[in-house]
Amino acid sequence: MPEGPSIVILKELVQDLHLVGKKVTHAEGDARIDMDQLLHQKLIAIKSWGKHFLICFKDCTIRIHLLMFGSYRINERKESQVRLRLNFNGAELNFYTCSVKILQGNVNDHYDWTADIMADDWNAEAAIDKLKKEKDTSVCDALLDQNIFSGLGNIIKNEVLYRAAIHPENTIGLLPPARLRIMVKAAREYSFDFLKWKKENKLAAHWEVYQQKLCPKGHELEKKYMGEGKRRTFFCNACQKMYSKKGKS
DNA sequence: AAGGATGTTGCCTG
DNA sequence: TCAGGCAACATCCT
Numbered sequence: 001m002p003e004g005p006s007i008v009i010l011k012e013l014v015q016d017l018h019l020v021g022k023k024v025t026h027a028e029g030d031a032r033i034d035m036d037q038l039l040h041q042k043l044i045a046i047k048s049w050g051k052h053f054l055i056c057f058k059d060c061t062i063r064i065h066l067l068m069f070g071s072y073r074i075n076e077r078k079e080s081q082v083r084l085r086l087n088f089n090g091a092e093l094n095f096y097t098c099s100v101k102i103l104q105g106n107v108n109d110h111y112d113w114t115a116d117i118m119a120d121d122w123n124a125e126a127a128i129d130k131l132k133k134e135k136d137t138s139v140c141d142a143l144l145d146q147n148i149f150s151g152l153g154n155i156i157k158n159e160v161l162y163r164a165a166i167h168p169e170n171t172i173g174l175l176p177p178a179r180l181r182i183m184v185k186a187a188r189e190y191s192f193d194f195l196k197w198k199k200e201n202k203l204a205a206h207w208e209v210y211q212q213k214l215c216p217k218g219h220e221l222e223k224k225y226m227g228e229g230k231r232r233t234f235f236c237n238a239c240q241k242m243y244s245k246k247g248k249s
Numbered sequence: 250a251a252g253g254a255t256g257t258t259g260c261c262t263g
Numbered sequence: 264t265c266a267g268g269c270a271a272c273a274t275c276c277t
Contacts, residue, residue, distance in 0.1 A: 002255065003255050065256080067257055068257080069274060097272055097274085211277090232253095
């Protein structure tokens with residue numbers, strides 16, 4: 001389920017319930033948090049930061065991360081054990097198999113909104129500055145770094161590297177500055193394409209390399225498990241360029 | 250139809 | 264003590 005754009009969809013669904021100003025009338029579930037702290041809290045905002053879904057109250061915020069297998073239901077229930085159920089007057093949110101944490105204080109003190117790949121406040125220059133300090137990091141790990149590209153996941157990583165014509169075995173330091181900028185721009189743009197296609201239920205139809213055998217130009221794709229997390233990486237040795245320190249191709 | 254995955258944490262081991 | 268490895272989580276897709 002959850003790369004940043006999928007969490008934006010969840011955020012929009014909940015925002016459409018117009019719950020701001022309403023109070024929590026019931027809270028339950030097996031999340032190891034203090035349910036009593038939530039009771040009677042007045043909702044002040046529904047936000048997201050990357051893959052984090054945020055339910056904000058005056059003095060605390062519920063942070064939900066769906067990880068790989070998390071799911072949710074709005075105004076309906078599944079059979080399985082609920083991790084967190086929140087009732088407002090007339091509305092019910094249910095979350096399953098997810099990580100739930102309470103952030104104390106003001107939510108703005110917990111997040112750098114300019115790092116969220118989907119945010120209005122996204123700052124590409126800040127991302128480039130951070131990347132320049134990570135010259136030895138592989139491009140795969142850099143794209144998945146949630147402090148640089150909050151919300152960017154493995155599908156987006158694969159598609160961005162293809163769009164930017166960057167071979168996944170490059171490190172950040174090998175990329176010419178112009179190519180680094182192209183990668184950052186592609187990360188932002190593909191994330192919004194992902195959002196649009198996901199809403200249309202046509203996400204997989206647009207994959208150029210992820211889970212594919214051939215690239216759009218008909219070249220055989222290679223698949224390797226790469227980076228710190230040994231994540232699946234699909235790439236085209238013909239279309240995606242390997243840079244070298246001497247500037248040779 | 251068995252096996253793997255859009256992710257991250259935290260425990261175990263050496 | 265610390266870093267690396269890997270299990271855990273539940274469901275859907277191939």
